[in-house]
Amino acid sequence: MSFLLHCLEWYILSVFTLSRIGFGRLDELFKNSFAWRVEIVNLSCNSFSGVLPSSLGNMSYLTILDLHGNSFTGEVPSELGNLAQLEYLDVSGNMLDGEIPDDVCGLTNLLFLNLAENKLQGPIPKTGICRNLTKASVSGNKHLCGVIMGSKCSFGRKSPLLNVWGLASVVVGTILITLSVVIVLTIWANRNSRNDPEDIVDSKLNSSDPNLYLLSSSRSKEPLSINIAMFEQPLLKLTLVDILEATNNFCKANIIGDGGFGTVYKATLPDGKVVAVKKLSQAKTQGQREFLAEMETLGKVKHRNLVSLLGYCSYGEEKVLVYEYMANGSVDHWLRNRTGTLDVLNWTKRFKIAVGAARGLAFLHHGFIPHIIHRDIKASNILLNEEFEPKVADFGLARLISACETHVSTDIAGTFGYIPPEYGQSWKSTTRGDVYSFGVILLELLTGKEPTGPDFKDIEGGNLVGWVFFKVKNGCAVDVLDPMILDADSKQMMLQTLQIAVVCLSENPANRPTMLHVLKFLKGIQDE
Known part of the structure; x- marks a missing residue:
């Protein structure tokens, strides 16, 4: 348990927090900050004033800096751009002025940046994380300009x-x-x-009901097609006819997945591009207006470890989503297949899956506004591309499907075996619930077993989590590791990963780490 103790010691000693009790200036406090080994600084919601000291830029170990809700003035120090490890920066709710430093925007590890409710001015930089800032993260700064603010920047003053x-x-x-x-x-x-009267009739036809296009065999009337909305990059412009042809009228032979949110089909577009088409369950989908609003949000979520939404199509009661196709299917498929038709996933690939999935979830929880709780993290929602790079799928669909419902249905808010224990009392989903579900996935990667099933019928605990906790408590942690991949080289890393899983599966949600911390723990193992 040495690694677990090290993790917990890091979790406690590397955090500097003052909650609603601090006041005054920070100049003296961080005067010698270059000597500190602090990784988390939380001074939010206090009464600190004065300028932000440039010495903050010397805290090279810093990963989280939360200063929101104070009375800081002056400019955002460009020295913060020296914090190469920084992943989270919140300076909202102060009185900071000046321009947004390019050096801060260019931090390569920065996942979250909130500058709202200050007095910042000038153009919003077009580098790094600042290229993808949302309006909420810069709102309240009346003198900022740029595409996000809906205003053009004028440079200099004229006589x-x-x-x-x-x-x-x-x-x-x-x-x-x-x-x-x-x-x-x-x-x-x-x-x-x-003009010839026939020309006028043709003009009126071209502006009539889009459904007229569906009755025509000609594809020349492109303006009548049902186009998929465009997000950050031009998306595929598909018609209902295109989707039906690509899926062979939603033929059962093309089904590659079926879950609580709908059925997924492998489809080939007219240009030869292979995609995954998800036909959402009719009985659960929202109205047209809410659906389009959610698509505007989900379409902007782009990350290397999230399955890209390429577009959507809405016609009547039918709602269809178009995703990138993942050649190697789901983690569930690889772990459950013990018949020899697929190669056994070795530990190197399984650990790569764990790190990548953690990175994707951390982005959903901390790198996007509004924050997204997945609510249905499971092995079948972790998909693999050709290089076995993992990507989290179905993020945001729980909210998309049930925005007008309470979070009560297990069909909507989780899958049996992955649902955290507190769900039965609160009936509410949180980011810490996602952390618990991710802990179950870590156990699956470590043991090769599924969360529930006949394997645990007569075993202490009744399910995978209970069985693992029983073994760990009795000093038999090695017994839970998958014998098909366990060897002298992988044993130590697998045991360390097991310790992280145990922390994620704490019964008390407050004792679980955030996904940012989980990602840091896993990277710590990787770098040893």
């Missing part, structure tokens, strides 16, 4: 004389444009009066 000339130019330009529009409309009206 009064230039302003007069500028105003005159606007007036003259307006007059010229107005005259041009009048001339063009006159010419167009004269031509239109001589």
Whole structure:
């Protein structure tokens, strides 16, 4: 248990917290911060004032810095750009001014940045994490400008004389444009009066009900197609006809997955691109308006360890999502297949899956606003690409499906064997519930066993978690490790990973680490 004690010792000694009791200035407190080995600083919701000391940039071990809800003034120190390990930075709710430092935006490990409710000004940098900031993370800064703020940036101040000339130019330009529009409309009206009546009918048809396109065999009327919404990058423009052809009318032979949210089909688009099409369960989907709103949110969530949503199509009561296709299927498929048709996942690949899935979940919990709770973390929702890089699937679907429902149904809010024990009392899902479910996945990777089933019928604990805890408590931790992959090289790493899983599976949610901490623990094993 030495590694677990080391983790817990790190968790306690590396945290510097003042909650609602601090006041005054920070200058003296962090004067010699280069000598500190602190990894987490939480000074939020206090009465600190004055400028942020540049010496904060010397805290090279810092991963989380939370200063929101104080009265700090002055600029955001560019020296914070020296914090190469920083993953979380919140300075919202202060009185900071000046521009957003490019050095801070360029921090490669930064997953979360909140600058809201300050007096910041100037253009929002287009580097690093600042390229993907949401409006909520910069709201309240009236003098910031850029695409996120919905305003263009003007550089420098013009003299009064230039302003007069500028105003005159606007007036003259307006007059010229107005005259041009009048001339063009006159010419167009004269031509239109001589048009063939059939042309006018065709024009009206092209602007009529989009469903008319579905009755036509011609694909030339592109404006009548049902287009998938475009997000950060141009998405696939698919029609209902395209989707039906790609899935062979949702043929059962193309089904590659079936769960609580709907059925997944392997599909080939007209251009030859292979995708996964999820047809959501009709009885559970929201109305059109709520569905489109959720898609606008989920479509912007991009990360190397999250399955990319390529687009969606909504027609009547039917809702269809289009995802990237994952060639190696789910982790569940590889762990459950013991017949020899698939190679056994060795420990190197299993540990890679654990780290990648943790990274994806950490991004959902801490790197995106609004934060996303998955609510259905399980082995079948961890998918693998050609290089066995894991990607978390179905994130946000629980909220998408049940935004108008309470979080009571186990069909919606989790899968038996992965549901945390507190769920029965609170009926509410939290990020710590996701951490518990991730702990179960770690046990699956370590043991090769599924969370529930006949294997545990006559065994102490009644399920995978109970059995593992019984073995660990009795000093037989090695007995739970999958004998098909256990060897002298993997044994130590597997035992250390087991200790992390045990912490994730604490009955008290408050005792579970965050996914940021879980990711750090796993990386600590990897770097040894």
